[in-house]
Amino acid sequence: MAGLERFLADEAATARLGEDLAMSLRPGDVLALKGDLGAGKSTLARALIRALADDPGLDVPSPTFTLVQSYDTRVPVHHFDLYRLSSADEIDELGFDDALAQGAALVEWPERAESTLPKTSILIELTQEGDGRLARLSGQGAAFERVARSLAMRDFLHRAGWGEAQRRYFVGDASARSYEIVSLAGFAPRVLMNSPRLVLGPPVRDGKPYALIAHTAQSVSAFVAIDRTLLAGGVSVPEIHADDLEQGFLLIEHLGSEGFLDGHGEPVAERFAAAAELLAMMHGKTWPDRMEVAPGVLHHVQPFDRDAMMIEADLLVDWYVPMLTGSPPSDAMRAGYHNAWNAVLDRLKGHQNTLMLRDFHSPNIIWRGDRSGHDRLGVVDVQDALIGPAAYDVASLAMDARVTMSPEIERQTLDAYIAARRAAGAFDEDKFTEAYAIMAAQRNSKILGIFVRLEKRDGKPYYLKHLPRIRDYLRRALAHPALASLRDFYVAHGLMEERSL
Template sequence: MTARSLELFLPDDVATTRLGEDLALALRAGDVLLLDGDLGAGKTTLARGLIRTLASDPAYEVPSPTFTLVQSYDTPLPVHHFDLYRLSSPEELEELGFDEAVASGTALVEWPERAGDAMPATSLRIALDHQGDGRRVTISGDGETFDRVVRSLAMRDFLVASGWGEARRARFMGDASARAYETVTLVGRETLVLMNSPRLMLGPPVRDGKPYAEIAHTAQSVAAFVAIDRALAQAGVSVPGIVAQDLDRGFLLLEHLGTGAFLGAEGKPVAERYAAAAELLAMIHGKHFAHRIEAAPGIFHDVPPFDRDALMIEVDLLVDWYVPAVTGAPASDALRDGYRAAWNAVFDRLADKEYGLVLRDYHSPNIIWRAERKGFDRLGIIDFQDALIGPLAYDVASLAMDARVTVPEEIERSTVAAYVAARHAAGAFDEAAFREAYAIMAAQRNSKILGIFVRLDRRDGKPQYLKHLPRIRDYLGRALAHPALAELRDFYLANRLLEDFGA
């Protein structure tokens, strides 16, 4: 393939350092950056800006690797800075541990021509040349690394257009999707959050010619976030204010709601906070939300339904991923047919239950606790772009059976009780119907999560999610204890779907 390239003019060292920052935020483990340029062309300035960004410390000490040939930094993404000017032959790279360095993190290589053809074909080349009082930079490469760098530079352009071009960017957090978040800071101004939300890649067809994300109604563009954000704000929910937006490219500049952890000491649930979150949810469920919401003038988001197909493809993740992982063999056709028949009978019971706006991921990672505030404003809510119109009990189950933390049964009960009390206080409320829907949606959600967490291990190389399986099985057992789910529970027990097979 022919390498692609782009050119930039950097007027001074500040701009060169800023480019290092933009590059750092695009890097992943395995990336190699080749720095070309004469002495004084700015390679060290660029490398220092990049390394300090990875360290999240603008004063981080970054010595030159000229005499050591390699300088390694134990940053969240490990970075190894090579200077090959004194390299005698390409064979010496092995002695420097180049392959091990790239396997564990990212590498910056000055004087790469000394390595001959030993640099990976996927390397990104950054050439710096003097131009007047500044320097001209040419970035060339092909593949995923180049694409990530192009997007990071586009994010800088978005900041420039929004009046934040000189802001310092820093990694903030990511989630299980392709979305990522950064903080942007300028002296004398409130810190903001920069959301990078590329358009969803739908993937291959999995059923009836449709990809999973389409059947499950996963949000395909950032317009969904903007629309739901505006609707929730109008309803009195503390969600991020939108400072600037580029819906075409998937960039948002957002109010920073704070860093207060919803969980207490040592990451444990606090009953009072869960009750407050349940009461906020009850308030939301008492509102009417339009199914079609304007995200920008002339741009509308149609909130999808949490329909039978979406419910079923989610629970199918258990037989698609969890069963093969824990039994060592694919789920049989008989198991699949019986499983779907049992779930279809359960989903029939949702027909007369209460429906409305379901945020879908209403749990501790997406709730910010702001103790200094009053009432509902104590809770900042994020990550709701996948909202659907579905059984309202789903969000209560998402909160009270928090997938990321063990919620003791007494806190689960008090959380649900707080929600029920708030709904009764607001007017007529069918508690029995809610509790049945709560059990159904808790069983549906936790069955789905068992499959997702195994998929994250087997497909995505993230084994850390397996440690959560015992908790999710316990939650599933709690949900299946409801009398309305007796037949489904019998099916799970008969097919050993609640047992630990040593996954």
């Protein structure tokens, strides 16, 4: 069993520990708070619950008499006080198992429960030490690893001069990365980026894991290198204020929170057009494929090569087809799929390659309407950038996976990009339009597979609601004459049909 210690000099330090624990909490976690009367258990629990609720004034009464208090926070949390239990068996009557099925539990006086708490519970023992308190944390498994990482993030903030900052959850994504807003009096809020080293997974082809073939970023160094290169090139990406490359922590500029949708959740066409014009500017530049992470340390930007394109497209047959048909794809279907795709990808020869950010869509672009020109657009999530077809990012933007882009708004976005490229010099619209269709078909085939994988493998069913939109995008892309054979394959196998999944 692993252990950690933290000296808490005052109430504010105890509250910060509560915030640190809140940032790591997940449904099913149990935090056992042990200590004498007045040791600070309630102070710690109150700070944790308020951080989860993002409400510093939330009333958090002690559950001494009610025995349990429940809070509908980001992670639902149930605060138990077992002091008045006469036997450990009574914990079942409090609905402890149901509480864990719904969220997390904070348990004061856990010794009254004896051995009935889960073995993965994290014990936090508070004792007086001088004028302050000593917190001893012990546990095992994923929950304790998350707590240890969250405390390491606080240590990182201390080294950056932001040790007393307030931490609040900001956003997570489909990867293991997560982000927090950190606030410190006298400064603009910043973003704390938590980017653990990528776990590569098992080999899937030629002895290589998927991430290596698809050239997914393996560490935060990729973000640092690409971010700094883009910033120097006139793109509004976050300034990096502090970094810990080994642990994967960054303290970066907070570019804002306004997105590309109106109050009804509909895309604002003018913002998508402005983003297309930013892409046009970027695609008119020459970008290096080796970028500096730190003095003497370079990041090699990989090519979006045939293997990467195909391993991504294969997600459709690996995940979407089994969900659609109820059985794995046959060898003949997979071979036909590969033949059709390889014939299409052959057509990309001679098309423009440039730095492609890979996920250039509305969740990763901030609208800053008080600024002018390209500075109105703040760009985040750049670590997976590759050197590949310029049309890819345009397809990512104009066929936004999480926003319903009507054919009209898609066309307006494309027109804005094409007009900006023409204004900058010679531009072959026909070749671009062909590459756009190919990349849109490849990307949306990949996304169909990814969204099913997120449901089947990762337990995230809410991604399935996007499938009808992605199928519509795929139909649009495959309408291009250059993709006729690929379209015929998809139609023959029912890959774009609306079905109940």
